[in-house]
Amino acid sequence: MLHVLLHMARHDGPMTSEEIARMLDTNPVVVRRTMAGLRDAGYVRSEKGHGGGWVIAADLQAVTLLDVHRAVGGPRLFTIGNEHPNASCAVERVVNEALESALNEAEALLIARLGRVSLAELARRFDERCSITSREAAVADRPG
Amino acid sequence: MLHVLLHMARHDGPMTSEEIARMLDTNPVVVRRTMAGLRDAGYVRSEKGHGGGWVIAADLQAVTLLDVHRAVGGPRLFTIGNEHPNASCAVERVVNEALESALNEAEALLIARLGRVSLAELARRFDERCSITSREAAVADRPG
């Protein structure tokens, strides 16, 4: 989805679900399902009818990777976690506490990291890379 | 499984898959499947026949939560990750790099944390808690 958002930011005019689906090698309905979260969060807008489709609706500077992750409906970050949050077994409680502590710490770090990089930042990195690539291409093309 | 290992450490003699299954509210075959990883890693041993079952086969001090996690076959820690590791799309590559960087950092932290606490440490915490609990119980029982 991040992929899509950045493309949309560069795209002139709306992108249809079908275009996006082709891009992601999936189908339009799945795209709409996933984008619904972004729409509800106000990050994109969708227009019906001729010339309709999806457009960015927020300042790229203000939207972070964390925001996108949450909007897209992925509150869960880890594959492991307490299966029995308040177990009756004292042994299990000790285990749970140990795991929780480690997981919480890692989660906090990850959230901090994701919350620190905005879509605008990614777009900037992309531009930077492109300019470098094209400069290298120019050098390579230069007759020697 | 951590749960099981700690119980085993306290248990006198082998525990059968059936006992363990009851404990985890599952069935014996699933237990054997999962324990197989721990057996291959040398953390537990299994004996057949009468009086057989599972016993701890390693120094609790030497086995960490990370070891257990790996032995049990869970190399994957995060729910998110690069679906297209080397994408042809430059936009996607930028996105992937940003995510990878954040994920790697969080993973390193989590691994470090899990690798730092041994089963012996958990057992110690459990004992500590028990002694506190029983002391409180004794206080509560005291005739006033």
Next chain:
DNA sequence: GATTCACGATACTTATGATGTTACATGATT
């Protein structure tokens, strides 16, 4: 204003993986 286009939403199907189940073989103890 009829047609076409695009999303919105629902229901249904398919695919995948984890888990549960059955069955049988093997080795160890009694």
Next chain:
DNA sequence: AATCATGTAACATCATAAGTATCGTGAATC
């Protein structure tokens, strides 16, 4: 020999995600 317990394979079930089909609604075009 009988019993107990694991090892393994094959199969069934369940849950979730992904894909599909269909219809409704609003917007632009002719």
